[in-house]
Amino acid sequence: MGSDATPTGITEESLTVEQAIANLQQTEDPSSRYYAAWWIGRFRVREPIAIDALIQALNDETDRSPDGGYPLRRNAARALGKVGDRQSVPPLAACLACADYYVREAAAQSLEELGDASCAAALAALLDGGMEDTELRPGTPHLRQPYDAVIEALGTLGVKDAIHVIQPFVEHPVPRIRYAAARAMYQLTQESQYGDRLVQALGETDLQLRRTALMDLGATGYVPAAGAIAQTHAENSLKLIALKGLLESHLASRDPITTEKFELPASATHIMELMDSLL
Amino acid sequence: MTATIQTLIQAVEAADSKPRMVEAVRHLASTQSPDSIPTLIQVLGYNNPGAAVAAVDGLVRLGDVAVRPLLDELDGYNYGARAWAIRALSEIAHPDGLEILLAAAQSDFALSVRRAAARGLGRLRWQVLPTDEREAAQEKALETLLTASQDMEWVVRYAAIVGLQALAGAIASGRDEWRSQIRTCFEELINTDDTLVVRSRALWGLQCLKSAVWSTQALKSVE
Numbered sequence: 001m002g003s004d005a006t007p008t009g010i011t012e013e014s015l016t017v018e019q020a021i022a023n024l025q026q027t028e029d030p031s032s033r034y035y036a037a038w039w040i041g042r043f044r045v046r047e048p049i050a051i052d053a054l055i056q057a058l059n060d061e062t063d064r065s066p067d068g069g070y071p072l073r074r075n076a077a078r079a080l081g082k083v084g085d086r087q088s089v090p091p092l093a094a095c096l097a098c099a100d101y102y103v104r105e106a107a108a109q110s111l112e113e114l115g116d117a118s119c120a121a122a123l124a125a126l127l128d129g130g131m132e133d134t135e136l137r138p139g140t141p142h143l144r145q146p147y148d149a150v151i152e153a154l155g156t157l158g159v160k161d162a163i164h165v166i167q168p169f170v171e172h173p174v175p176r177i178r179y180a181a182a183r184a185m186y187q188l189t190q191e192s193q194y195g196d197r198l199v200q201a202l203g204e205t206d207l208q209l210r211r212t213a214l215m216d217l218g219a220t221g222y223v224p225a226a227g228a229i230a231q232t233h234a235e236n237s238l239k240l241i242a243l244k245g246l247l248e249s250h251l252a253s254r255d256p257i258t259t260e261k262f263e264l265p266a267s268a269t270h271i272m273e274l275m276d277s278l279l
Numbered sequence: 280m281t282a283t284i285q286t287l288i289q290a291v292e293a294a295d296s297k298p299r300m301v302e303a304v305r306h307l308a309s310t311q312s313p314d315s316i317p318t319l320i321q322v323l324g325y326n327n328p329g330a331a332v333a334a335v336d337g338l339v340r341l342g343d344v345a346v347r348p349l350l351d352e353l354d355g356y357n358y359g360a361r362a363w364a365i366r367a368l369s370e371i372a373h374p375d376g377l378e379i380l381l382a383a384a385q386s387d388f389a390l391s392v393r394r395a396a397a398r399g400l401g402r403l404r405w406q407v408l409p410t411d412e413r414e415a416a417q418e419k420a421l422e423t424l425l426t427a428s429q430d431m432e433w434v435v436r437y438a439a440i441v442g443l444q445a446l447a448g449a450i451a452s453g454r455d456e457w458r459s460q461i462r463t464c465f466e467e468l469i470n471t472d473d474t475l476v477v478r479s480r481a482l483w484g485l486q487c488l489k490s491a492v493w494s495t496q497a498l499k500s501v502e
Contacts, residue, residue, distance in 0.1 A: 272480055
């Protein structure tokens with residue numbers, strides 16, 4: 001969500017592709033470089049020269065935040081996920097060892113988007129000791145590792161070898177992490193018990209948790225959840241996004257839908273009926 | 280105004296927390312009394328989504344009697360209230376809301392408002408209008424929905440398909456060219472849209488149009 005927003009403090013200016021690339025390549029003005037990295041991701045500029053510049057930026061040492069973070073690296077890592085070139089998989093996997101939590105999180109999310117499972121071992125390594133890690137890092141709002149992003153990536157990438165590593169996390173004390181684990185376990189095993197855990201989470205009293213569960217269900221394609229999603233106390237916009245995700249994961253193997261002879265399964269028209277009622 | 284309604288209105292005005300407000304609005308809405316309309320409309324502007332949902336529900340259940348008050352105060356609304364009011368008008372589906380819905384579907388900056396308006400445009404109760412006005416109104420709705428089917432947000436395109444499908448069912452039998460415009464629009468979306476859920480909704484829409492018995496539909500719209 002946050003990665004799609006304009007970086008704070010910078011008004012959205014329009015760049016040309018050439019300007020954005022030039023801004024990203026220079027090192028004198030960190031803020032225009034930071035903005036250019038976001039822009040290239042936002043508009044999915046797929047030119048090799050832009051991708052090279054983003055990969056370069058993953059090693060930047062000049063742009064540092066007061067907490068010791070690497071803002072440019074974060075933006076570059078997010079942008080590489082959106083641009084979608086697989087040559088960025090090894091450098092992003094290397095970012096999983098970066099000292100900045102948010103760089104590791106962005107790298108895990110982008111590796112998920114890139115759909116290349118060659119980074120599986122590097123991702124799974126971040127889960128070591130995660131079940132004992134339940135206290136926020138001093139002075140930060142997060143744990144030692146971005147467990148939810150890592151687990152979600154392993155699930156989306158279909159890394160079945162990670163099942164035994166992920167499984168314990170369905171009992172993690174942090175709800176977001178539990179949901180990520182249930183979502184990944186459903187994706188990896190298709191066992192309804194994991195989908196049902198997420199359906200249960202739709203009844204949480206905390207709206208933020210219900211929203212997270214909605215998004216997680218959207219990623220699963222767990223069709224029996226459709227009715228519960230439509231009934232959840234949350235914004236219709238989010239329920240529509242969740243149902244869209246559900247339908248798309250469900251239909252993905254049957255796509256492309258380009259012919260009128262394509263037969264929509266009853267499960268698909270059921271989901272669309274629910275969506276129609278939420279508009 | 281009965282004493283009960285008066286008390287329920289006061290309870291809304293006195294509610295001092297968001298959950299209490301939601302509760303009070305629900306009670307007031309459940310009376311389905313026209314006397315509750317001004318208060319329900321006011322609640323739309325309170326930046327309390329739970330209360331606004333309850334107020335919209337109440338206004339929708341009241342139906343046509345709420346349309347005029349909603350339209351009269353539309354200009355004075357803050358942005359959030361306007362969005363809720365458009366949602367209510369779209370649900371009530373009275374053709375007096377046509378102009379507002381046309382404008383909202385085309386150019387509102389919030390996609391949730393464009394989405395609600397597009398759905399509403401397809402399901403207006405056209406039979407309320409005299410025949411000569413009906414066709415002119417439907418033509419405007421058709422044009423706007425065809426434009427909305429090219430919106431940059433997938434959910435607005437999706438809602439436009441739902442609107443167009445409903446509109447196709449309401450068009451009189453003499454207007455086959457309108458129906459074929461809708462079919463062409465669906466076919467184009469099936470072949471070119473980059474969002475799977477939009478393609479599948481267009482496909483479903485097209486299949487529904489083809490299987491519908493036009494003579495029955497035409498009879499319905501004349502009734």
